[in-house]
Amino acid sequence: MPTPTYINIHTHHPSPQGITVLNTFLQEFQENDSQQYQSVGLHPWHIEEHQGVLNNLTKAADRKHVLFIGETGLDRAIDTPFELQKEVFVQHIQCAEQLSKPMIIHAVRSYPDLLQMRKQSKAQQPWVIHGFQGNLQIAQQLLKTGCYLSYGEVLFKNRPKVIEAFLQTPIDRLFLETDDKKELSIQQVYEQAAQLKEIPIFTLIERISSNFRKLALFEG
Ligand SMILES: [Zn+2]
Numbered sequence: 101m102p103t104p105t106y107i108n109i110h111t112h113h114p115s116p117q118g119i120t121v122l123n124t125f126l127q128e129f130q131e132n133d134s135q136q137y138q139s140v141g142l143h144p145w146h147i148e149e150h151q152g153v154l155n156n157l158t159k160a161a162d163r164k165h166v167l168f169i170g171e172t173g174l175d176r177a178i179d180t181p182f183e184l185q186k187e188v189f190v191q192h193i194q195c196a197e198q199l200s201k202p203m204i205i206h207a208v209r210s211y212p213d214l215l216q217m218r219k220q221s222k223a224q225q226p227w228v229i230h231g232f233q234g235n236l237q238i239a240q241q242l243l244k245t246g247c248y249l250s251y252g253e254v255l256f257k258n259r260p261k262v263i264e265a266f267l268q269t270p271i272d273r274l275f276l277e278t279d280d281k282k283e284l285s286i287q288q289v290y291e292q293a294a295q296l297k298e299i300p301i302f303t304l305i306e307r308i309s310s311n312f313r314k315l316a317l318f319e320g
Contacts, residue, residue, distance in 0.1 A: 104309035108286040109250050109275035110139070110171065110204055110230040117286055119312070123171055123204070127153045129160045137316070139168035139204045141192055144175040144185050154188065158195050167316040169196040170204030171230060174217075177208045186217070193221050202226040202315050211238045218245045226315055231279055232265070239265035243273055248311065250275035253284060255292045267297060271307045 106118025114122055114136065126142045127150040140160045142150060161169050172192040174185050196203045202225050207214050211234050218227065229242060232249040239249060249269050254262050276289045294301040 104306045106286045106290055106305060107275065107308050107312045108278055109228060109312070110252075110277040110279055111286075112280040113278075113282055115278075115286065120286070121167060121204070121316075124166075126150070126157060126160060129156070131163075134165060136165060138163075138166050139170050140166050141170040141172040141204070142188060143171055144173055144180060144188070144206060145178060147180050147184060147188050151188070154191060157191065158198065161195055161199055161201065167201065168204045168228070169199070169201050170228075171206045172203065173206035174210035174213050175206065175208040176210050176213075182213075186213075189217065190221070193217070193223050196225045197223060200225065202228060205229050206231070211242065215241055215245065218242070218247065228275055228315075230275075230277055233259070233262050234265060235261040236265045236268055239269060243269070248273045248275055248315070250277045251293065252277040252279050252289055253281050255289065255296060263296065266293075271297075271299075271304065272311060274304075275308060275311065276304075 108118060108120040110123055111120050112123050121137045121139050124138045124140045125146060126140055129140050142154055169192050172189055174189060205227050207229055226246055226248055228248045228250050230250045232251055233254055251266050276293055278284045278286055278289060290301055290304055294304050
């Protein structure tokens, strides 16, 4: 990777700004020669309809430009049985460990479950909790197990507990993202993050670029 730039660790829309990790749902994954960095996984929302595609997970995830496994995870706000979600999540964890790739994780009302699975599975690969909206206490517990936290739209909202967690998230465990928000640019998210943390935006650009190289491009 050349000079430090904006890293959008999780987005559903390709963007010309900086480096983006384009989320690709496993059921839509296509073999191609694209140089676009991607993540691939079966989203908890799609488990019941598309569980069959899990057979293709390792093959798809093994592609060079697939840097992350996911988004995958746990969601207590949907009807899909939680035990089934856990089963599918474990398959993603195994895939990530087998291929030595980090994960992008979707978690709704399930941070304690996630923490428990992180510990139980003894996973070595870093997990990036995307769209993090937890409080300081759960943030610290996740950080202690080697997770990274990624923030996006929430930084513009009046959510004091999440903002407190954000302010206490060390920059070397931090990522930023636009997720599915088309109207939001990654530059805007960086500007907001820099303002909240009261640091120059270039510091964020440099240090998050370094996180990215370490995690995804296997550089010291
Ligand atoms: Zn997403």
